[in-house]
Amino acid sequence: MRSPAKLALLLCIFFASRGAPAQTPAAPIKLMVDASESPRQIWHARLVIPVKIGPLTLYYPEWIPGEHMPDGPIVNLAGLKIFAGGKPLAWRRDLVNMFAFHLEVPEGVDTIEVQLDYLLAGVSSKYSSGASATAQLALLSWNQVLLYPQSKPINELTYEASLHLPEGWQFATALPVARRSGSSVEFAPVALNTLVDSPVLAGAYFRVIPLTRDAAPRHEIDLAADSEAALAMGTEEIEHYRQLVAETGALFGSRHYRDYHFLVSLSDDLTHFGLEHHESSDDRVPERTFLDEGLRLYEADLLPHEFVHSWNGKYRRPADLATPDYQQPMKDDLLWVYEGLTQYLGDILTARSGLFTPEQFRESTAYIAATLDYRAGREWRSLQDTADSAPLLYAAPDEWTAWRRSIDFYDEGALLWLEADTTIRQQTRGKRTLNDFCRSFYGGPGGEPALKTYTFDELVGALNDVAHFDWKGFFTERLNSHAPHAPLGGIEQGGWRLTYSDEPNLSQTASEQAHRNLDLSFSLGLVLDEDGTVRDVIPGMAAAKAGLGPGMKIAAVSDRQWSVDLMREAIRGAKPSARPLQLLVANGEYYKTYSLDYRGGIRYPHLERDSSHSDLLSEIIKPLASRGK
């Protein structure tokens, strides 16, 4: 449940202590990480921590910024040993908080040494605690290889880190380098929050692509791949990313970082996702993303999305997500802004920079809108509850997604922000747009990374400064709605309508290729793996009515052995005159034939122009910055 809007206007401004002197003269914590055994899936770390006599609690980071949940990979921490003056010190884990280690510092001891290993193999987690290293590359997130004392907020703890890499590997990071010698790197001392916000990408096959030529701040794409061939990003693609940098400048007006690194890892053996940081992003995509048009299209909005987070999420952050350390729980109720608006801005920047053609943007919007329109679970779970329960939904299985709902605050949040953008344009007769909001809300002096928190009421106030409207009512109604359909008002006000035809949707085709699945949500109400395994059924639709459920596996379609093409053709032929579709289905060790009463043919979503409204959607995705800057 979302708490009622807060009356107090809380404007907290924290400045990351990057570059600023530490508030106490305490010596920095030294962290030495040996990643030379990355290919065999183990990292070793050693910390030297200044201490005082008496009880001491050390923490392993639990709530990881940007992941919005307590998923610090504590299960992969091993080999923990603590020494004082060369002698072992006993530690005991807290019986309630598995991330806390208690010990007693003896008299005469002013530093302790902590040794630990991080185990990479066999991880089943998602996001940054997922698969992070291969034979040829690694992505190191510092929170995985350190402990920190309870003594102070994390922006007041200084860490001096060093890293040893496999022989011959190159690396990139937003973390300032103090010196380098062969495979060893020493970094400048920084606050703990900056360290954890500055992962390192390293690998044997490496390429640095500068995106800004002379002008500061510097922007670059750093690629590490499992093969030399995968590094071949084309010149046209590079120009689109240069345009992306120019478009963010035109949209936001200032930048809150010293320079920016897209840390892109190209591998089929890593967990695939993106994670935002203030001065970089951790972008993990399939190895052939820049070689294969389907994969390129599927991943096209990833870098724009993570880049937008430098403004929306890192610089401006909901107050409830700006916690003083990694143990205090985060409250996710405003993720429809943090993630939803980022999704919207990321999508339109993908189009403005040329990474999407206008048609690809519309196809992507249609597929998103249609998927949400078939979320049967909106009957019991509001959009607000998808944000409130984000820590549960991020970890949810694929089965029963339509009924459980998913992290819908991303895509449905984007639909709300499209509706907000078109509403501003209508209310002001085209004089103001959401671009004006972005300039005022995310602007500021820029330069050093800063954090400026906000509340729901402050967001509403900032929107009212752009266009006077009942924004509180607008969002509250949509966030708490149990209407059976998705909020499509933005598409309609934008001059388009959601329709279906038997022509494949470009975005859906790319998604099916990436996920190796078959999405029949809009016909049978069924999502299948390539091998016929049922992943999801949509309550109320033909497959669910016939009795199919997740985990079953289709063995034959009308008496013939299952294949994706056969299934597609069978549905294409499911017209009014046709006989019911017969599916032979395995459920564990049992087989049964199901008869599906469906005669609507194959259906793919598209946007169709509605000439009774002006074409705001096309207006929104026009570039703001001049080309070739």
Ligand SMILES: [Zn+2]
């Ligand atoms: Zn995001």
